[in-house]
Amino acid sequence: EIVLTQSPGTLSLSPGDRATLSCRASQTVSRTYVAWYQQKPGQAPRLLIYSASNRATGIPDRFSGSGFATDFTLTISRLEPEDFAVYYCQQYGVTFGQGTKVEIK
Amino acid sequence: EVRLLESGGGLVQPGGSLRLSCAASGFTFTSYAMSWVRQAPGKGPEWVSTISGYGDSTYHADAVKGRFTVSRDSSTNTLFLQMNSLGVEDTAVYYCARALSYGWYFGFDSWGQGTLVTVSS
Numbered sequence: 001e002i003v004l005t006q007s008p009g010t011l012s013l014s015p016g017d018r019a020t021l022s023c024r025a026s027q028t029v030s031r032t033y034v035a036w037y038q039q040k041p042g043q044a045p046r047l048l049i050y051s052a053s054n055r056a057t058g059i060p061d062r063f064s065g066s067g068f069a070t071d072f073t074l075t076i077s078r079l080e081p082e083d084f085a086v087y088y089c090q091q092y093g094v095t096f097g098q099g100t101k102v103e104i105k
Numbered sequence: 106e107v108r109l110l111e112s113g114g115g116l117v118q119p120g121g122s123l124r125l126s127c128a129a130s131g132f133t134f135t136s137y138a139m140s141w142v143r144q145a146p147g148k149g150p151e152w153v154s155t156i157s158g159y160g161d162s163t164y165h166a167d168a169v170k171g172r173f174t175v176s177r178d179s180s181t182n183t184l185f186l187q188m189n190s191l192g193v194e195d196t197a198v199y200y201c202a203r204a205l206s207y208g209w210y211f212g213f214d215s216w217g218q219g220t221l222v223t224v225s226s
Contacts, residue, residue, distance in 0.1 A: 035212030044216035
């Protein structure tokens with residue numbers, strides 16, 4: 001069973017800052033099947049990125065994904081107020097990471 | 106517009122059963138695999154089950170295998186989750202989610218608002 005470990009657990013940043021979120025897999029995964037989601041309190045997760053680097057429909061270009069093998073990254077180039085939320089990575093439609101909370105500093 | 110509307114959640118005693126429904130609209134239902142994902146209070150999402158577009162293939166997480174059954178009705182565009190032998194560990198918000206058109210391994214691009222299942226005596 002593949003385990004996804006996200007770091008850091010919490011990221012304290014200010015609007016306008018760059019956010020870099022990490023997702024590490026316990027073994028090599030196909031980047032084709034790596035996705036990232038955003039979740040705000042009381043809401044369902046929202047797909048941001050699929051296949052490691054493809055933005056989902058309607059997702060602003062300040063969100064980008066990269067990585068391969070065991071190391072994947074979600075980058076938010078300049079944080080907007082609405083970007084403060086919890087972010088999850090997922091592999092193969094099955095395993096989720098434990099999440100990274102991006103909070104206002 | 107894609108819409109997914111779950112129903113059927115509620116309070117149930119340990120060992121009991123519950124059937125969740127998810128009414129889908131705004132897309133060709135049989136063209137997409139559909140999944141259930143749950144989220145326990147304060148925890149991350151957990152994949153539960155997936156069913157192929159025509160319902161001929163189903164997949165379940167080990168934690169629910171043998172207790173939960175996913176199904177779908179293309180005549181009413183409805184997804185179901187039959188949950189038996191419920192335990193306190195099954196307490197969560199249950200979301201139905203549509204898989205990306207490329208396949209469910211790629212992720213889920215539309216989600217319902219969720220329905221809360223509470224297992225408690």
